[in-house]
Amino acid sequence: MPQGLRWGILGTGGIAASFAADLLANGLQLTAVGSRSQVSADEFAGRFGSPTAHASYEALASDPDVDVVYVATPHPFHEQNALLAIRSGKHVLVEKSFTVNEREAQAIADAAAAAGVVVLEAMWTRFLPHMVRIREIIAAGTLGDVRTVIADHTQKLPSDPAHRINAPELGGGALLDLGIYPVSFAVDVLGLPTRVIATSSPTETGVDRQTAIVLEHDGGRQSVLHTALDTAGPTAASVLGTEGRIDIDRIWYAPTTFRVIDSQQNVIEEFDHPVVSRGMQYQAWEFERVVASGEHESPLLPVAESVAIMGVLDEVRRQIGLVYPGE
Known part of the structure; x- marks a missing residue:
């Protein structure tokens, strides 16, 4: 309160x-x-x-x-x-x-x-009720050994070159506005990555139009992430484990619903928690x-983790050749 x-x-x-x-x-x-x-x-x-x-x-x-x-x-x-x-x-x-x-x-x-x-x-997103419950389910071992996170954040945003999302001098591109969500989610579930692999295609203004990222985490676990600013995709996410999975509905990073499905494809929990206002x-x-x-600091997002996540995004940008003015 x-x-x-x-x-x-x-x-x-x-x-x-x-x-x-x-x-x-x-x-x-x-x-x-x-x-x-x-x-x-x-x-x-x-x-x-x-x-x-x-x-x-x-x-x-x-x-x-x-x-x-x-x-x-x-x-x-x-x-x-x-x-x-x-x-x-x-x-x-x-x-x-x-x-x-x-x-x-x-x-x-x-x-x-x-x-x-x-x-x-x-x-x-870290503080929303459905994410709190997802962390509880994972901690309880319901999914077994969690192996994979799959998440996308794709929107069809304005194409005007002068718009902030397309302007390099304003940190434009899909990665920092949209891609930060799946990257932060992957770190929340699996921890910081040990390896980053990224590929991308640019807009005419030189920022990333769409970027695909694979993160390798401790124990060979993986995150498969995608972001784009000119295509409206499913904007859904899943957490896969050896004994089950969580399928998070659209829009996964906002207040939404999810299902827990066991390894025999039985739905064992459905989460639907109404949220007042945007959340x-x-x-x-x-x-x-x-x-x-x-x-x-908050244990749900320590400041050192925010710093480290920016380091992950730095490596993604290094691999895709995205440099902002003044860097």
Whole structure:
């Protein structure tokens, strides 16, 4: 349940709006919003009832009535925005992907540790009820020896070259926006990989259009992952074990249903847990729990794991030849 942290939202784009709506729908406290313009801040604050609208990110970060800053800007700005909030003594929830690369992610982790504040990647999927139950089923041994994760995240997104998803300077491409989900899921289930194999095809603007990834994990276990930004696929996932499997329905990374099927193809559990609003409140609740308990990070997504996942994405990008400006 909420512990009463006062949330400030840095950025006023679509993901910020989704998060603000979920805060309000679930009794969490939105105190302030920060934008690069007063007009944008005022519009957002009016839409979501925020009592304070700041015309700069600096003003939001220094607001004494804000306890935690949610960084909702594009990937290339996560490091500077998170460090700005940390320097002001704020806890920080950073939208995924955590950063553009592992170096930036480590910089945030180090700064948060030095400042004694909590930092968490906003990989909201980790905290949803169906993912909590999936981890329980795996831990109970219901699937036997878990051998494989199969997951895709494919959407048909705007083809406009100027759109953020197609812009190299904004960290565009399928990988950081969409591919982060199946990679993070594979790490959640099987741990960090020991080997990465990736292939890709680019857009005309030079970002990855579609990318296929195979991860090898300890004990010869495998993840088979796919992401694309111009084809709407099943967006489903499965976890395969020697004694059964879990089939997660569309859209697997959002609140959804799943079935547990044994090795004789019998359905032994069906999960259907209705979720109020979009479901982003679960990461906020976990954040508030961590702060209230005095813990330094969430065991569901330790900051070192977020850093390591960025290292995996760095290796994928190295193999497919995707380099962002300024790197």
